Amino acid sequence: VDPSVAPLPAPPVRSLAWVGDAASGRLRLLDQSLLPAEEVWLERGALAEVLGDILRLAVRGAPAIGVAAAYGTVLAAREAARAHPDDPAAAEGALRTGAEALSRCRPTAVNLAGAVARTLEAAGPRPRPEALLEAAQALEEEEVLASGAIARAGAAWLLGRRRVLTHCNAGALAAPGLGTALAPLYLLHALGEPLEVWVDETRPLLQGLRLTAWELARAGIPHAVLADGAAAELMRRGQVDAVIVGADRVCRNGDVVNKVGTYGLAIAARRHGIPFLVAAPLSTLDPLALSAEEVEVEERPGDGVRYLLPGTAPAGCAAFAPAFDRTPADLVTALVTDRGVVERPGPGTLAALAGSAASLHRTRRAGR
Ligand code: MRU
Numbered sequence: 001v002d003p004s005v006a007p008l009p010a011p012p013v014r015s016l017a018w019v020g021d022a023a024s025g026r027l028r029l030l031d032q033s034l035l036p037a038e039e040v041w042l043e044r045g046a047l048a049e050v051l052g053d054i055l056r057l058a059v060r061g062a063p064a065i066g067v068a069a070a071y072g073t074v075l076a077a078r079e080a081a082r083a084h085p086d087d088p089a090a091a092e093g094a095l096r097t098g099a100e101a102l103s104r105c106r107p108t109a110v111n112l113a114g115a116v117a118r119t120l121e122a123a124g125p126r127p128r129p130e131a132l133l134e135a136a137q138a139l140e141e142e143e144v145l146a147s148g149a150i151a152r153a154g155a156a157w158l159l160g161r162r163r164v165l166t167h168c169n170a171g172a173l174a175a176p177g178l179g180t181a182l183a184p185l186y187l188l189h190a191l192g193e194p195l196e197v198w199v200d201e202t203r204p205l206l207q208g209l210r211l212t213a214w215e216l217a218r219a220g221i222p223h224a225v226l227a228d229g230a231a232a233e234l235m236r237r238g239q240v241d242a243v244i245v246g247a248d249r250v251c252r253n254g255d256v257v258n259k260v261g262t263y264g265l266a267i268a269a270r271r272h273g274i275p276f277l278v279a280a281p282l283s284t285l286d287p288l289a290l291s292a293e294e295v296e297v298e299e300r301p302g303d304g305v306r307y308l309l310p311g312t313a314p315a316g317c318a319a320f321a322p323a324f325d326r327t328p329a330d331l332v333t334a335l336v337t338d339r340g341v342v343e344r345p346g347p348g349t350l351a352a353l354a355g356s357a358a359s360l361h362r363t364r365r366a367g368r
Pocket residue numbers: 057060061062063109167168169170171174175179180181207245246247248258259260323
């Protein structure tokens with residue numbers, strides 16, 4: 001079967017969904033911070049709860065935080081209407097304040113601010129919770145379709161490359177549908193193609209070890225985890241046929257901002273002549289960021305690095321704890337998007353896609 005037209009498998013998990021109507025519904029989330037030890041589902045009916053969940057990575061991954069924040073605007077509008085029942089202007093002001101907080105609570109993934117701006121715009125002037133819910137659901141559906149398109153395009157590219165290494169978690173937990181970097185792997189597996197996935201543990205928060213390994217096990221895909229520092233040695237031994245990762249932001253010039261450790265992997269892959277693929281939907285392409293130098297990289301508390309186990313680091317030890325890093329475009333073999341594969345991404349090869357992304361991010365520009 002040609003993967004580019006193959007039927008898609010069901011995702012191994014659906015980690016978030018809106019349940020109920022706009023007036024009394026809730027955002028249902030799988031708490032990713034507790035996986036794999038516990039599967040706890042949260043029901044969130046308050047804006048502050050959703051903000052907290054995004055901040056503490058209970059929901060994480062660029063497209064997933066965008067969709068969660070889009071649903072967060074429904075809660076913001078509901079609370080604003082209740083706080084100011086007789087004053088529509090004050091209610092609108094409160095909604096905008098809530099939406100702003102959602103847009104800014106994590107700085108690196110452009111999906112977050114992009115999704116909030118698009119949801120508000122689609123819901124029209126003085127948006128009501130019902131209109132915001134409809135817009136958020138449409139956005140979620142769009143991401144599901146994008147993940148399917150990435151699955152097909154990426155599977156066609158990867159066909160015949162059995163041993164694939166990935167970093168962080170860019171699967172169904174991180175994006176509605178099949179995910180981004182893992183989406184092609186789910187499709188190849190469903191088509192009966194042999195696969196062995198190498199999973200970087202992804203220090204310091206262990207999204208690979210905890211989340212990607214959990215997802216791949218649910219899907220029945222053979223995999224093994226490794227310490228991030230072992231990836232280059234694995235490549236040197238000839239055990240990796242391709243690397244595929246997701247992205248939090250793809251810049252106008254093709255630079256990629258993704259989970260810290262991605263840049264080092266890209267360098268190692270180039271040294272060993274291994275293709276380095278980045279999978280991302282159009283919503284992750286930021287036409288306003290000319291290069292990765294312009295993108296704010298979130299810093300996390302140093303304790304994530306210091307304390308793998310209680311008492312690991314000497315007391316008072318300083319730490320460097322960026323959540324993301326910047327991979328220059330020239331290290332990326334191909335960008336797998338829902339609009340097709342861009343080989344050797346750069347300002348020229350990305351021009352058409354950046355034009356499409358510009359219309360998605362139109363309102364974000366206006367809001368700057
Ligand atoms: O800090 P996280 O866990 O939200 O970081 C996630 C990543 O870096 C992913 O690779 C990226 O968001 C793509 S997810 C489809």
